[in-house]
Amino acid sequence: MKLLIILPAFNEAKVISQxxxxxxxxxxxxxxxxxxxxxxxxxxxxxxLV
Incomplete structure (x- = not known):
């Protein structure tokens, strides 16, 4: 079994790394x-790019 986490992102360059x-x-x-x-x-x- 494996967990897949899907994160939608729109203009999140400032916070996506965190x-x-x-x-x-x-x-x-x-x-x-x-x-x-x-x-x-x-x-x-x-x-x-992140």
């Missing part, structure tokens, strides 16, 4: 592997 770090920290404690999928919804900032 959000990903927090999600990774939380999922590291789980007994199953987790995959994080960020869905960039047409951001006009640098969200896609």
């Amino acid at each position: 959000v990903l770090a927090e999600v990774k920290k939380a999922t590291a404690k789980l007994p199953v592997p987790a995959e994080i999928c960020v869905i960039n919804d047409g951001s006009q900032d640098n969200t896609a």
